[in-house]
Amino acid sequence: MKVRYGLGIAGAIALALAVPAQAHHSFSAMYDSAKPVRLVGKLTKIEWTNPHSYFYVDVKGANGQVVNWACEGAGPGALSRRGFKKGDIKLGDTLIVDGYLAKSGAKIVDARRVTLPDGRIVNGGTPGDGGPGDPTAAPAGKAN
Amino acid sequence: MSLEPLFVWLGQTPPGVFLAKSTASFAATETLHLISLAVLAGTVLIIDLTALRAIFKQASPAEVERSLRPVLLGALAVIAVSGVLLVAAGPLKYYTNAIFPVKLATLLVAVLVQAGVHVALEKRREGLAKGLAVASLVLWLSVIILGRWLGLI
């Protein structure tokens, strides 16, 4: 009884901590799965880090303006297991990133699928998980 | 027989749809999962180490287990419900994750072995209880490790 009460209090407090949707952790928790998007841009910065990697691309919008976007990827271990190593991309490379927009509207995407300059595709998802590039997923739009 | 329809259905339930949209509620559910994990770990450690006569040496292991069982079951209930809710928020991701079935299978065996510890203690089979207690500790440790690695493949 007191155990459940104690856990209940903790849960209620946790729920009361309204969280600004900036960072993430589970795919479906902070990026919007109804907003798949494709970014095409030149790599300006790479952070090959744990718990998540970040690569930044300059994307030219429909109005000609260049906007820098952050693409959040898995950590180095997971990327390496998917065949994506630190030396595979360098600044200035053009990347095609399929991902989901952040719920907050910030210029950051959850990078699910990256097409490298040599045409190789690195997939952060798994077939059938409903992510971008998956037949069960919604069609991608363009970022602006 | 594919379980995919079950996962799809789970994602379409009201809690599944709600948790997929609400970051705050998803984070709170994860937190409940972790808090109950800690309580579960505490009860398992005490029950199994007592069965192994490493702690509470003057107490009866069956008595210690009996006095902790409500807490163990309560924590198991919360962790199971919160776990299902977490999956409901994004079921296909778990369905296609190679580690997920391994974690669930290990969890099932851990629960069965823990029940075995209970039965062995009740029947005063001290040697059997000790063997099962070691297996229990290894299994629960594995479940936690597999849980962490779910997000890393």
Added chain:
Amino acid sequence: MSLLSQVIHALYESPASTALRESEYAFPVIQTVHVLGVAAMAGTIALVDLNVLGVALRRQPPARTVADVLPITWAGFALAILSGAALFAAQSEKIYGNVFLQLKFVLLLIAGLNVIVFHTTTRRSIEGWSDTVVPPIGVKASAAASLLLWALVIAAGRYIAYY
């Protein structure tokens, strides 16, 4: 740059922190060790608290529970704080401004103080408690506070990733 940000920057750029931050396996392994340490530490603390509150381990006098469980709590604490320090160092510059990280440190301090207060004020009286001689209300309040504080520490830790 303030002194704090200079120290944090040096810590972040140190070879050890950088290696951990860019590692393929070490970082996730240390994260896992952190979860295990916290589970062992907070879990055993929770059960001592529940014992004091008369909810769990009913036939066991709190004095014995504390004595027998304390080594496990300390082991969990050691794992948690060493892995925690490593995880902090690896991410320091990126997370020291994180409100949940700061909240977690404050909560850890308060929870730790509560533990010290509990142990120092009950050192003599604890031997007298049993399932028939219950601890005084102030001690039960400390145990209840402990449950809440450690639950909040875990919550704050989880929320770091959401800021």
